[in-house]
Amino acid sequence: LSERLGAEVVLANEAFQWTGSYKFRGASNVAKSVPNAAIITASSGNFGQAMAFSCKLAGKACTVVMPANAARVKIDSVRSYGATVDLVDTKVVRREDRVAALKAANPEAYVASAFDDTLVIQGNASLGRELAAINARGGKRFDAILAPIGGGGLCAGIVSGLRAAGDQTPVWAVEPAMANDFVQSLAAKRIVIQDQEPQTIADGARTRSVGKHNWEILHDSLAGAIEVSEDDIRESVRICFALANVKAEPTGAVALAALLADPARFRGKRVCCVVTGGNVDPAVYLSIIGGS
């Protein structure tokens, strides 16, 4: 892996986190921290599974609003953790409107954002602290830590956790070029919001903008942002499979893709790439691995 990429690569593999992605860090912190007995969230992806399982562990009720056309495997997964799945036809009703209606019907419930919530940042900070602890072991330190950016909750959490532990390792956000609202935001020095959700294969990065809480942390604490192409992301999934025996979902391979997109920047450096998760529809995965 390191030879192929020209850098000393370490993968921080969150595909083995509970529910298969880093989202459990933030979701479990929300479920444990809020006093409410019920939690409502909208998610077609990893946050829904993570919140469903977190509520099960915390003994709370959980409702996950999902589009009616979401992958069957994801709907079944959320249900398997004991949550109520509320399917909406997103052509007729917007997800946020459905969440508002559920909240109106159950005012005691907590509405959880998948990324723009200080409790989510705080939960994700545990990853930053873990990486700082690895650096503190006395071996060779990371020259850089790379993580994908969508809503920004992961990057905000990592940098918060590192700095709280007194670790100044540079953190880079890696963003699909076709969903580059954060790169645009850094240039504009304010949050840039896309008109529509960009349809990158990295579905965890299909956010229209970063969250406000995250922006406050990220706008002056990152080393920078790197854009990657869809082809880089696909090739990164294949590299994880072939050279590291790691099953990464497309979003999970975004950080590593930066070493393909900008190989000179990290040449010979010791780089930690966060693999954010491994939950991928088999058909999507097969089409990537079978391609070239």
Next chain:
Amino acid sequence: LSERLGAEVVLANEAFQWTGSYKFRGASNVAKSVPNAAIITASSGNFGQAMAFSCKLAGKACTVVMPANAARVKIDSVRSYGATVDLVDTKVVRREDRVAALKAANPEAYVASAFDDTLVIQGNASLGRELAAINARGGKRFDAILAPIGGGGLCAGIVSGLRAAGDQTPVWAVEPAMANDFVQSLAAKRIVIQDQEPQTIADGARTRSVGKHNWEILHDSLAGAIEVSEDDIRESVRICFALANVKAEPTGAVALAALLADPARFRGKRVCCVVTGGNVDPAVYLSIIGGS
């Protein structure tokens, strides 16, 4: 994963071992221990890669005899570790004859068996010691440890390492039914040798018999042997993919397949299944994951 299988399942994942399989444990012990400056071995699979890399680390010359029709990706992998690949047309020359010829040409070289070598058992024993150390941590102990059996070097190593650490956890050997020479051997109380290499999809278990050194250890130290069908193995690969985000090669999924073949035996128990490796030809993997 545990709910699906009705047992509390822990995967000991050797797909992240150096060169992607447990074979590095034995191979590196051979390369470090023998005084010879050159090592010759015959392997179309994981032992070849493991020995090539082990020799690179030990500063020794390595020749791996492989069939000319071996998967390109495996030949390339052995070469990438700096070893010499010696391709033979196995229809014309038997691999063992070619090894003998190479040894005659270079009498100073050590000929390494992939499994029937006390140094290989000694290397694999490190896994048994690691599992014993997990048991000794004070948490819930494993009720059983399951590992696949082909030549028997892994099972012999695990049981040796456990017992040397004073750990009496039962160890079960899991064997593809179409390659069940070890099950037959246990019944006959002597090593049974198949006429031909059985063509199970678990290519790491395509041995005609267990090794003599391994048999001495295994014949009276295992809890027993469990046979699994080819369908069980394929389903186990899919379960690793879907419910654990683990990329297992077919041989790597054999131990877990025992929970499909004989679910009542381990119901509710805490079971450690050894995933022996993750190196699988993409086309083979895709056909398994895409099947059902």
